[in-house]
Amino acid sequence: MKPSRLIPLMIALALVATACGGSGTTTTAGSTGTTGSMQADLLGAGASFPAPIYQEWIGAYQSVEPGVSINYQSIGSGGGVEQFIGQQTDFGASDAFLKDDEIAAAQAARGCDPIHIPTVFGAVSIAYNVEGLDSLTLSGPVLADIFVGTITNWNDPAIAALNSGVTMPDEDIVVAHRSDGSGTTSIFTTYLSSVSDAWKNGPGVGKEVEWPAPNSVGGEKNDGVTAQIQQNPGAVGYIELSYAMENNVPVAKMINDDGNAIEPTLESTAAAADGITIPDDLRFNILNVGGEGYPIAGATWLLAWSCGYDQAKADALKAWITWDLQNGDDLARELLYSPLPDSLQEKALAKVDLINSEG
Amino acid sequence: MTSSEGSRALRDPPRAKGSGVAAADSLSGRRRGRLSADATFRLILGLAGASVLLILATMLISTTIQAWPVFRHEGWSFITSSVWDPGTSRTEVTGQYGALAFIVGTLVTSLIALVIAVPLAVAVALYITQAAPRKVAGPLTYTIEMLAAVPSVVFGLWGLLFFVPKVLRPIMNLVESTLGSFIPFLSGPIVTYNYFAAGVVLAFMVLPIIMAVTREVMANTPETEIAAAYGLGATRWEMMRHVVLPRARPGIIGATMLGLGRALGETIAVAMLIGGSQQIPSSLFRGGQSMAGIIAVTFQEAAPENVKALVGVGVLLFVITVIVNMAARLIVWMTGGYLAKEQNL
Secondary structure, eight states, rough: OOOHHHHHEEEEEHHHHHHHHHHHHHHHHHHSSSOOOOEEEEEEEOOOHHHHHHHHHHHHHHOOOEEEEEEEEEOOHHHHHHHHHTTTTSEEEEEEEEOOHHHHHHHHHSSSEEEEEEEEEEEEEEEOOTTTTOOEEEHHHHHHHHHSSSSOBBBOOHHHHHHSOOOOOOOOOOEEEEEEOOHHHHHHHHHHHHHHHHHHHHSSSSSSSSOTTTTTESSSSHHHHHHHHHTTTEEEEEEEHHHHHHHOBBOOOEOOSOOOOOOHHHHHHHHHHHTSSTTOOOOOOOOHHHHOOOTTTEEEEEEEEEEOHHHHHHHHHHHHHHHHHHOOOHHHHTTOOOOOOOHHHHHHHHHTTTTTTTO | HHHHHHHHHHSGGGGGHHHHHHHHHHHHHHHHHHHHHHHHHHHHHHHHHHHHHHHHHHHHHHHHHHHHHHHHHTHHHHHHHHOOOOOOOSSOOEEEEEEEHHHHHHHHHHHHHHHHHHOOOOOHHHHIIISSSSSHHHOOOHHHHHTTTTHHHHEEEEEHIIIIIIIIHHHHHHHHHHHHOOOOOGOOOOOOHHHHHOOOOOHHHHHHHHHHHHHHHHHTTTHHHHHHHHHHTTOOOHHIIIIIIHHHHHHHHHHHHHOOOOOHHOOOOHHHSBBBBBSSSOOOOOOOOHHHHHHHHHSTTOOOOHHHHHHHHHHHHHHHHHHHHHHHHHHHHHHOOOOOHHHOO
């Protein structure tokens, strides 16, 4: 019995050995070219919002560089930044750029600068649940007043004025928000603060803030907020655009700085990112959007170091991120992320070159 | 003294006594021969016991140390304020951390759960042990105890997508429209996920544990006393009321406290159904947040100072659980004593 059971195992082992040998030879052969030559293990952790596209890019990159193995753990931006600064990962990922005190801590920890590389954009859509209301237009100040709690009924004249020709019902507004800390909340509150002093001086900006509206409910993650919106008549809340599109949730048009009412789409998100001025360190918020741009949007970043990698890791990391930025746009659109506009892609690629530039 | 007598009488049915004595005799006979083995065994058991205390002490001390900057920054307002506005600093405490809303959320939802689950569990246990035909009692026990094996996230999901919006919301609407105008804590406007919804689903989750213990205690009612009650002409209801229930009372209270312990610490299902708002609502039909809930949902994106505050909430939850457990022991001890005294008369 025993030997007969061993034979298939031995054959299998032999096959695996040949297969390994085979790939080994192709690797050596490929080392003269530009692809298939690298060997490195990269570990990254951070934001959950871009995790699906990062996983997709990592999977696709496997066929380009089989020797590079990348492990991305979606543990949240907060943990991602902590582990990045704590040197537990090779690269980090965050929905919010590092604040000045985080940069100082990072510099102290590694002795060189952290690098911000924006990868994709996401938009935050305003979803609502009002019976018989097929289309809704809101402006930034009105949206802020709803979330501050000064507008509490759908028939408020301020809402009616933006929706002429539509009869707004006499119904209490239920404000739905994220109950967990979230980059989506950060983008949303950054926008509200930029359009409303009452919001700026009240709850302010953050991944988690106080929600002053009297009739407010919270949900965990996008699906929790969506459940809150769908189960509470009169509800309005904010969710990631990709989530709203996948689940066919009705969303409001937002009036941007040029006075245009813009529906949230991948195109209008890309348009928002195209028209803004971006600082040299690529730490930016998307604010004061005009033209055809949808006004509530934000970027997500990969974080890397300008020193301290061994050469193989640095080469692999640079090659992977470069590949993502140059070849990953279609995959990003498929997963309902908005890729970087060309002008910004150039700047992002220049940042990739800085990885390990200080040795 | 009296309480231990009472509980021993509860545990040992008279007919088991003879065999128990025999077993004890044979054990002591063995012990005389192998004293060193016995001592070693006792030492190992002692170490096992000590390790539990050590783990507990380490947990409490290390979490308290970690949360200390927040405790120092907030002082008493950590438990008296309901302003929870996390900061983002890495090194100092810049936000405001008042956990009162979460304390209220945990206590109120647990209370709702007990108010629903305890009477139901006692009724079911009475039915199973005293009234149900054997063919029904077995499967029923088994089914209810199976509820305990359902992961809490499944309860949460079921509540989120089906039970609360489809079943509970119409009931809440009815209660609010009939009683809401004169009972303030049942007034509207209703939001679908709220204290009440979390409390009801929590009741289903603590029901099996309360039921199992209560059933066990009731099943141990001495048959001689039951026979005596019938002999005195008691009806089945009178027998339950005067024999089974008084005997089971300390057990029911103990079971309730076990259930309360589970309810206080339950995290995901409550976080999914309690409404996720950081306010203290004026009505059971409004949203809030629980202590375990706020830790679970905000931990992932929390800045270092915020993490310290969440650890502080954990310490607080631990302290409240200890207080509840001590209160439970006290109540069981007091009622147990009362029962024993009653028997002596």
